[in-house]
Amino acid sequence: MIAAFSSIETLFYLAALIAIIASLKVVTQKNTVHALLYLVVSLLAVAVCFYLMGAPFAAGLEVIVYAGAILVLFVFAIMMFGLKDDETKYAPQSKGLTIWVGPCLLAISLLIALLISLDNAEIQHQLSATVISSKEVGILLYGPYLLAVEIASFLLLAGLIAGYHYAKPDAQGGHL
Amino acid sequence: MMPEMIWKLIEISIIIALLIPMAAMLVWVERRMIGIWQDRLGPNRVGPFGILQSFADLLKILGKEDWIPPFSEKLIFTLAPIIGAVCVLMSFAVIPFSPDIGVSDLNIGLLFFLAMASLAVYSVVLAGWASNSKYALLGGMRAAAQTVSYEVFMGLSVMGVVLLSGSFNLREVVLAQSEGWFIQSQFIGCFVFLVAGIAESHRLPFDLPEAETELTAGFHTEYSGLKFALFFLGEYLGVTLISAMSVVLFFGGWLMPAPLDSWLPPLVWFIFKIAFFILFFILLRTSLPRPRFDQLLKFGWLVMLPLALFNLLATAFLKLMGVL
Numbered sequence: 001m002i003a004a005f006s007s008i009e010t011l012f013y014l015a016a017l018i019a020i021i022a023s024l025k026v027v028t029q030k031n032t033v034h035a036l037l038y039l040v041v042s043l044l045a046v047a048v049c050f051y052l053m054g055a056p057f058a059a060g061l062e063v064i065v066y067a068g069a070i071l072v073l074f075v076f077a078i079m080m081f082g083l084k085d086d087e088t089k090y091a092p093q094s095k096g097l098t099i100w101v102g103p104c105l106l107a108i109s110l111l112i113a114l115l116i117s118l119d120n121a122e123i124q125h126q127l128s129a130t131v132i133s134s135k136e137v138g139i140l141l142y143g144p145y146l147l148a149v150e151i152a153s154f155l156l157l158a159g160l161i162a163g164y165h166y167a168k169p170d171a172q173g174g175h176l
Numbered sequence: 177m178m179p180e181m182i183w184k185l186i187e188i189s190i191i192i193a194l195l196i197p198m199a200a201m202l203v204w205v206e207r208r209m210i211g212i213w214q215d216r217l218g219p220n221r222v223g224p225f226g227i228l229q230s231f232a233d234l235l236k237i238l239g240k241e242d243w244i245p246p247f248s249e250k251l252i253f254t255l256a257p258i259i260g261a262v263c264v265l266m267s268f269a270v271i272p273f274s275p276d277i278g279v280s281d282l283n284i285g286l287l288f289f290l291a292m293a294s295l296a297v298y299s300v301v302l303a304g305w306a307s308n309s310k311y312a313l314l315g316g317m318r319a320a321a322q323t324v325s326y327e328v329f330m331g332l333s334v335m336g337v338v339l340l341s342g343s344f345n346l347r348e349v350v351l352a353q354s355e356g357w358f359i360q361s362q363f364i365g366c367f368v369f370l371v372a373g374i375a376e377s378h379r380l381p382f383d384l385p386e387a388e389t390e391l392t393a394g395f396h397t398e399y400s401g402l403k404f405a406l407f408f409l410g411e412y413l414g415v416t417l418i419s420a421m422s423v424v425l426f427f428g429g430w431l432m433p434a435p436l437d438s439w440l441p442p443l444v445w446f447i448f449k450i451a452f453f454i455l456f457f458i459l460l461r462t463s464l465p466r467p468r469f470d471q472l473l474k475f476g477w478l479v480m481l482p483l484a485l486f487n488l489l490a491t492a493f494l495k496l497m498g499v500l
Binding site: 040059067069073080 | 282288290295304313321324327343
């Protein structure tokens, strides 16, 4: 039992390490498509983390929605516009260190919070002990969080209508 | 290492060792069956009834130069066919072949299948992009649009099954059908799933990413040798996978048809049903013309999406009313 637990922990840290390295690669790659592929790897690694923490439903959705649909659209757009090498001279990285400071501070505070929670034995126990099934997620979404779901769906509908409006040909009243 | 883990590894290797030669044999089955349906003989020279044709094809492909074009993006060019074959093979992990054969009883088995299906599109898209050629790029872009659209209906069409069985676990889906297969009530869902499945594995009539009359060979124009073989393998494994999934979701998996007694082992029933669907897909290939690309997308969003939504709503309604 103890051996199995420690191996799950090892797997978790391995996946987390892959996620971190891949995410770093996303922002340092010069080739846009390579950067996107690293983002896919990072999302897959995060999905593995979710799965190991007892949230298989979230893991599945992470792969289907993010890696499987949204990033395919990103790749599609990059292929359409024929982008190859990132235009480094216009990228914010080259505009001095000042622009890094804010995000770095935010990320460091997030890291500290994460370290504290990882150090906490009780949180550790909760993370590894409970498995959240898709049924529980559904009951929560359509129970206490119904309003949030409805608001999100309204937002998506608005986006859909706007997209439809922009994509219409000029003759039918669309304009871009 | 723990003994059950070793058994699992052996089981996995046996399943893979049977699946891959079977997918290769399908090339011969397909050509031979099309020949028979079109009143000609088909490949019948190599071995009895031409049964060794696939073996000859394999030898030929291995003997070809595995060429990577100098203008291509080498790493991704090599990676693309591997992604395709691996994603399809991974999906077989959640398929329950019989009451006690099957790699994993994942509690999100159906979601895992959908996730692998949506990851498999990277193979085609990246192949199209990395080839750095116009035909391949056009094929890759068509594949991206087609797969992302048809994924939506595929996901929606199986939700009726999830509603009825109350589980994402494919083994439980099969067991929930012991009183009657889901095709009885889910015929619309099954139709949408089959159409979306053909579109996902981009076979004729939905083979627009590789439409050879307009795009040379589409996304695999620049591929040869072993990498081309991997694409081919992925395609035939995809056909097998979609057949297996339709059987598991709508046709009772390994369960035998109700009036018959259990005089055949469950695995044999499962293989019979899969073979039926594979032949059905081959027959579709020979009999339907390829639509235009805009027609394909229009058909998807204007016909398949409303059908899938209607099926889901009707199933939910009937389930609430206690009819199903």
